Amino acid sequence: MEKRSVISGRLLPYLLLLPQLAITLVFFYWPASQALWQSFMLEDAFGLSSEFVGLENYAALFQQPEYFRAVGTTFIFSTAVTVLSLSVALLLAAMADRQIRGAPVYKTLLIWPYAVAPAIAGVLWLFMFQPSLGLVARGLRSLGLDWNPLLNGNHAMMLVVLSATWKQISYNFLFFLAGLQAIPKSLIEAAAIDGARPTRRFWTIVFPLLSPTTFFLLVVNIVYVFFDTFGIIDAVTGGGPAKATETLVYKVYSDGRLGGDLGGSAAQSVILMIIVIALTAVQFRFVERKVQY
Amino acid sequence: MVEKRRFGNLVPHLILLVGVSIVAFPVYLAFVASTHDAATIANGQMQPVPGPHFLENYYRTIFVGTSSSTREPVGTMMLNSFVMAMGIALGKILISIISAYAVVYFRFPFRMTAFWIIFVTLMLPVEVRIYPTYKIVADLGLIDTYAGLTMPLVASATGTLLFRQFFMTIPDELLEASKIDGAGAFRFFKDTVLPLSITTIAALFVIQFIYGWNQYLWPLLITTKDNMQTIVIGIKKMIVTQDALTEWQLAMATAVLAMLPPVVVVVLMQRLFVKGLVETEK
Structure with a gap:
């Protein structure tokens, strides 16, 4: 799509683009290409000289058991958060979509956690589940459960999954509700006349028609879990205990910060960039399909 | 409602109430x-009803700070x-509205190249390029400055994408009319484009304010001085894991204060918020 009528000007458009392009080049392209370049270089221990080593940093990375552990952690974490937050949000949206009294109030009361910072969400849940003084943790302990996310890796994982899910429900709810409201009521009424009960109507008509929204949210949620949950992990567990909650993004951060392994850290960044680009590409292909649909 | 239910809408209400x-x-x-x-709190004796120390705790949090860690007041x-949030929100709006204006309303060599250079940055979140970006900001001497943040x-x-999309919906006739009136690029922008864009600007502002206020990783790296910390970073430093010294009452007051501005923005400007959220994701 192009404008038929345009403004004439030779220098002006470049001046208008200058701020955005300058910031983009300095803070996006330059660092990204640095990461790419460093991932092929090996620096000595003092950072004085470096040599080109090709794909050695990547090879070294793929020989690290910790790297695959972080891949596994990321996979479990993102699957758990995505499945949990999507199902809870869909349930709530399906309920709010019925013509019940107070639906707008419920909507307001369900969407505000979007505005809570991930790190703050983590802190709230940490407080509830803090083994010695948390209200919920005390309840769990009185039930005879030896709850301790500070020592037990599985408990720590559950805690970050819960915090991340809690924060993401509002976003998914909003998009599911919009998706549900876009489904023509006549289709549902027709099925009702044919004698289909509400549950059957939901799974045979509503859910398939909702699939573009679901698919879109699937991708957005994976991106969310990959990148935006950094604050939750850092505030709640710091990647621990014993790296049980160290995701790929957290590993880039902690490897680059603690060890001076710039090449290895850069290689990890490059792999993450490839993952984001792949996810974005999937998302855009889907968006194109939706437009035709 | 398609059919009559025996218990009315009891079940949806119950589920929604549990959710809320x-x-x-x-x-x-x-x-x-x-x-x-x-x-x-430390004894684990806290009951889930408010206690009597509201004013004292909030006064200490906002004006004094925690005692155990000599941190800045909140x-x-x-x-x-x-x-930081205002800088990010207003800065983004300013540079993206003028770049979208250039891409949509002018014809010049490398127009689409410029558009694609901007477009690709969608795929590079700050998390994947943290250390190189940090190094550049450090080299520019911007550590511990608002500009660096x-x-x-x-x-x-x-x-840019959002404004481009919106500008495409502005009828061409408006530009024609404005040209006949002898208006140049600046006057057309100020008198026609800007007033029409107000809702889009407001929606983008709401989303970007929340985005800016909630930043975590970047301020964590770029601030070394306590007096440059943001509240989302500050709270993490108040919580000393496995340590009885954590002043939870102050940490929780900080959490409440950290949530307040963005949540108020969402609740008061819900319509703009929803519009912004849906449109920035297109």
Whole structure:
């Protein structure tokens, strides 16, 4: 799509683009290409000289058991958060979509956690589940459960999954509700006349028609879990205990910060960039399909 | 409603109420904790009803800060968060609206190249390029400055795409009419494009303010001085894991203060918020 009528000007458009392009080049392209370049270089221990080593940093990375552990952690974490937050949000949206009294109030009361910072969400849940003084943790302990996310890796994982899910429900709810409201009521009424009960109507008509929204949210949620949950992990567990909650993004951060392994850290960044680009590409292909649909 | 239900809408109401309570409970508990004294919380004796120390705790949090860790008062942190959030939101709107104006309303060599250069940045979140970006900001001498906090987050394709999409819907006749009136690029922008874009600008502002206020990783790296910390970073430093020294009542007061501005923005400007959220994701 192009404008038929345009403004004439030779220098002006470049001046208008200058701020955005300058910031983009300095803070996006330059660092990204640095990461790419460093991932092929090996620096000595003092950072004085470096040599080109090709794909050695990547090879070294793929020989690290910790790297695959972080891949596994990321996979479990993102699957758990995505499945949990999507199902809870869909349930709530399906309920709010019925013509019940107070639906707008419920909507307001369900969407505000979007505005809570991930790190703050983590802190709230940490407080509830803090083994010695948390209200919920005390309840769990009185039930005879030896709850301790500070020592037990599985408990720590559950805690970050819960915090991340809690924060993401509002976003998914909003998009599911919009998706549900876009489904023509006549289709549902027709099925009702044919004698289909509400549950059957939901799974045979509503859910398939909702699939573009679901698919879109699937991708957005994976991106969310990959990148935006950094604050939750850092505030709640710091990647621990014993790296049980160290995701790929957290590993880039902690490897680059603690060890001076710039090449290895850069290689990890490059792999993450490839993952984001792949996810974005999937998302855009889907968006194109939706437009035709 | 398609059919009559025996119990009316009891089940949806129940499910929604449970959902709302689960969503609200952690925040309610944080508020309750922020009104008790340290001993009550540390003993695990806190009941889920507000206590008598509201004013004292909030006064200490905002103006004094925690005692165990000689941190800055939270008032300073909130000011930093506010400056960063406003800087990011307004900066993004400004640079993306003029770049979209250039891409849509002018014809010039490398127009689409410029558009694609901006577009690709959608795929490079700050998390994947943290250390190289950090090094550049350090080399520019911007550590512990507001410019260092905001500038790397100001550029993003979202705003440009949103404004481009909106400008495409402005009828060509408006530009024709404005040309006949003898208006140039600046007057057309000021008198026609800008007034039409107000809602889009407001929606983008709401989303970007929340985005800026909630930043975590970038301020964590770029601030070394306590008086440059943002509130979201500050709270993490108040919580000493495995340590009885954590002043939970102050940490929870900080959490409440950190949530307040963005949540108020969402609740008061819900319509703009929803519009912004849906449109920036297109």
